[in-house]
Amino acid sequence: ELKVEQNPLFLSMQEGKNYTIYCNYSTTSDRLYWYRQDPGKSLESLFVLLSNGAVKQEGRLMASLDTKARLSTLHITAAVHDLSATYFCAVDINSGGSNYKLTFGKGTLLTVNP
Amino acid sequence: KAGVTQTPRYLIKTRGQQVTLSCSPISGHRSVSWYQQTPGQGLQFLFEYFSETQRNKGNFPGRFSGRQFSNSRSEMNVSTLELGDSALYLCASSLAGFSKAFFGQGTRLTVV
Numbered sequence: 001e002l003k004v005e006q007n008p009l010f011l012s013m014q015e016g017k018n019y020t021i022y023c024n025y026s027t028t029s030d031r032l033y034w035y036r037q038d039p040g041k042s043l044e045s046l047f048v049l050l051s052n053g054a055v056k057q058e059g060r061l062m063a064s065l066d067t068k069a070r071l072s073t074l075h076i077t078a079a080v081h082d083l084s085a086t087y088f089c090a091v092d093i094n095s096g097g098s099n100y101k102l103t104f105g106k107g108t109l110l111t112v113n114p
Numbered sequence: 115k116a117g118v119t120q121t122p123r124y125l126i127k128t129r130g131q132q133v134t135l136s137c138s139p140i141s142g143h144r145s146v147s148w149y150q151q152t153p154g155q156g157l158q159f160l161f162e163y164f165s166e167t168q169r170n171k172g173n174f175p176g177r178f179s180g181r182q183f184s185n186s187r188s189e190m191n192v193s194t195l196e197l198g199d200s201a202l203y204l205c206a207s208s209l210a211g212f213s214k215a216f217f218g219q220g221t222r223l224t225v226v
Binding site (some may be wrong): 030033042088092105107 | 157170171172206211217
């Protein structure tokens with residue numbers, strides 16, 4: 001059974017600081033997804049990582065994938081209050097082919113304080 | 115361009131009843147997937163449909179079923195509702211299965 005572990009589960013940051021959220025998974029996969037969820041809202045897709053070494057950046061967020069280490073990171077640069085949300089990673093165990101089956105991490109609740 | 119539309123937004127049902135939730139994807143998107151979110155179990159993948167075919171299913175009992183129509187709209191059905199089925203049900207659509215997905219606002223199901 002695929003296990004996806006995110007850490008930390010809770011992260012309180014000061015504005016302007018940098019931090020990294022880690023997503024470890026237990027089986028071979030080269031497809032990993034990051035999502036954001038604001039309180040009481042739906043999910044927003046942030047990044048789709050489809051190969052070893054993939055790196056995607058948008059604004060203050062950068063995601064990377066190391067399939068050999070079974071590890072993805074979501075790096076936050078110079079955090080601002082608007083980044084406060086819960087961040088989920090999800091791993092696709094159906095690598096190859098266009099279909100997918102996702103297993104989610106428990107999520108990281110990020111709070112950015114002024 | 116219209117986003118993903120889920121109906122209804124809120125639903126209250128009694129144990130033992132059945133429920134049908136609807137999802138209209140973004141125009142041109144052929145992949146539709148469904149997820150259940152609860153405080154206890156977190157986010158779980160229910161199933162994915164592409165061109166009216168279910169390609170994958172998560173670890174849910176047979177009470178959970180779905181279908182996709184020729185216009186890519188999708189429905190999911192839960193029969194014999196249990197209290198534990200209370201959850202936020204999310205639908206997402208994408209061009210291809212593994213490309214960026216766009217989520218609807220969700221249906222909040224409460225089983226009493």
